[in-house]
Amino acid sequence: MTADPFRLGWFANLAAPEWKSVYSGRDATTNYLNGRFHEDMVRNLERAGFDFIMLEDSLMVSDIYQGTSEIELKHARYAPKMDPVVTAARLAAATTRLGIIATASTTFYHPYQLARQFATLNNITEGRIGWNIVTSSEDLSAQNYGLDKLPEHDRRYDMAEEFVDAVTKLWGSFQQDAILADAESGYYADHTKVNPIHHEGEFYKTRGPLNLPAGPGGRPVICQAGSSPRGRDFAARTADVVLVIPNGVEGAKEYRADMRARAAAYGRDPDEIKIFPVVYPIIGETEREAQEKNEAWYARKQHNFEVQMAHMGALTEIDMSVLDPDQPIPEDLTTNGHAGQFEIWRKQLAGKTVREGFSGMRVQTTEMVGTPDGIASQMDEFMQEVGGDGFLIYGQPISRQSIAEVTDGLSPALQRRGLLREDYAHATLRENLRSFV
Numbered sequence: 001m002t003a004d005p006f007r008l009g010w011f012a013n014l015a016a017p018e019w020k021s022v023y024s025g026r027d028a029t030t031n032y033l034n035g036r037f038h039e040d041m042v043r044n045l046e047r048a049g050f051d052f053i054m055l056e057d058s059l060m061v062s063d064i065y066q067g068t069s070e071i072e073l074k075h076a077r078y079a080p081k082m083d084p085v086v087t088a089a090r091l092a093a094a095t096t097r098l099g100i101i102a103t104a105s106t107t108f109y110h111p112y113q114l115a116r117q118f119a120t121l122n123n124i125t126e127g128r129i130g131w132n133i134v135t136s137s138e139d140l141s142a143q144n145y146g147l148d149k150l151p152e153h154d155r156r157y158d159m160a161e162e163f164v165d166a167v168t169k170l171w172g173s174f175q176q177d178a179i180l181a182d183a184e185s186g187y188y189a190d191h192t193k194v195n196p197i198h199h200e201g202e203f204y205k206t207r208g209p210l211n212l213p214a215g216p217g218g219r220p221v222i223c224q225a226g227s228s229p230r231g232r233d234f235a236a237r238t239a240d241v242v243l244v245i246p247n248g249v250e251g252a253k254e255y256r257a258d259m260r261a262r263a264a265a266y267g268r269d270p271d272e273i274k275i276f277p278v279v280y281p282i283i284g285e286t287e288r289e290a291q292e293k294n295e296a297w298y299a300r301k302q303h304n305f306e307v308q309m310a311h312m313g314a315l316t317e318i319d320m321s322v323l324d325p326d327q328p329i330p331e332d333l334t335t336n337g338h339a340g341q342f343e344i345w346r347k348q349l350a351g352k353t354v355r356e357g358f359s360g361m362r363v364q365t366t367e368m369v370g371t372p373d374g375i376a377s378q379m380d381e382f383m384q385e386v387g388g389d390g391f392l393i394y395g396q397p398i399s400r401q402s403i404a405e406v407t408d409g410l411s412p413a414l415q416r417r418g419l420l421r422e423d424y425a426h427a428t429l430r431e432n433l434r435s436f437v
């Protein structure tokens with residue numbers, strides 16, 4: 001038995017690609033900053049039948065770890081990083097069917113500005129744009145936007161809920177059919193179909209109407225990745241696509257059942273929400289090559305330790321360098337940052353010292369090692385076990401070689417098994433996401 005066909009998305013951060021390999025060329029310098037690297041990447045993804053690329057974001061140069069940005073910049077973790085909303089326009093111009101999901105934070109945008117930028121993107125991409133809604137998780141980002149601290153975790157979700165309501169009303173305020181361009185009557189647009197919203201809530205005030213229609217489908221696709229109970233509720237109410245770093249197959253099953261139940265409780269058809277667990281495929285031409293690559297990754301203990309300590313520090317705003325590396329992570333450590341994610345990490349680190357845990361930890365848990373065909377088979381098994389809609393491919397740092405391993409190795413292997421589309425049935429991201437249930 002084989003699973004039903006599923007979808008693929010790629011998690012991309014617009015930071016520098018692989019820069020140490022002999023094959024890096026100028027990709028991590030010129031070709032990254034002038035946009036060509038990612039432009040080539042999205043052409044590959046489209047050729048390989050991906051539903052979308054998701055452009056993540058953060059808004060700071062972190063200096064939490066050891067009180068300096070040294071390790072962060074040494075490993076090019078968070079900076080430099082291109083703005084995903086601006087880059088989305090460029091990547092859309094290089095493709096015709098691939099969905100482009102850009103991250104934007106409800107804590108720092110204003111609803112009118114966001115509604116306008118994403119409506120513009122939805123129009124110029126002819127319905128291929130998505131918005132990954134985040135609330136941000138770092139005081140350092142807040143300090144770049146005139147605040148001393150981030151609002152508290154659940155308060156950020158209160159703001160996000162009102163933000164999304166205001167944005168949704170703005171997207172509906174300029175009706176799609178308001179544009180007549182009727183030379184005979186002399187009306188370009190019908191003013192009765194363009195109306196203010198007069199939104200005045202606890203956090204935001206915006207009069208409207210938006211000064212353009214929201215484009216195909218009436219709004220962009222909404223993507224969310226909250227993992228705390230509050231975050232899951234928010235996603236269940238608003239999202240078309242949810243992203244999750246599951247704790248293995250059992251974690252993925254639990255998350256899927258929980259999200260579908262929450263969506264149903266909001267009166268939604270659970271099939272409207274497409275769930276994408278993150279996977280990290282390590283691909284070799286032979287099984288042995290893949291295993292060697294995997295072992296080589298774990299062997300870089302000091303490198304991994306530094307990178308994970310700085311990464312976790314940036315996301316939780318806890319300076320991990322003050323922890324005793326030979327003791328387990330303290331139980332009373334809490335964060336106002338990525339709360340749900342922090343709990344997943346805590347489970348992964350259970351029973352290990354800080355040093356052991358961080359030097360052998362990857363960003364997500366579902367790793368698959370093998371040949372393209374072997375990984376296609378592991379994905380098939382995962383889908384049969386968990387049920388589901390697709391996978392979000394993560395690879396860090398990326399290179400032309402690692403992209404090709406997926407787009408020209410794994411994707412064709414999945415297609416041969418009937419697990420991945422060979423062509424796009426529709427023009428818009430939402431229609432393609434829903435084209436097989």
Ligand SMILES: Cc1cc2nc3c(=O)[nH]c(=O)nc-3n(C[C@H](O)[C@H](O)[C@H](O)COP(=O)(O)O)c2cc1C
Nearest residue numbers: 056057103134136225226227228231243338339340
């Ligand atoms: C696959 C994935 C991608 C994410 N991308 C971003 C991102 O680009 N920017 C960001 O600030 N947070 C990002 N997050 C974090 C989530 O938005 C959320 O804050 C985090 O999962 C913690 O959930 P919680 O706030 O409900 O505890 C991502 C999370 C996941 C699992």
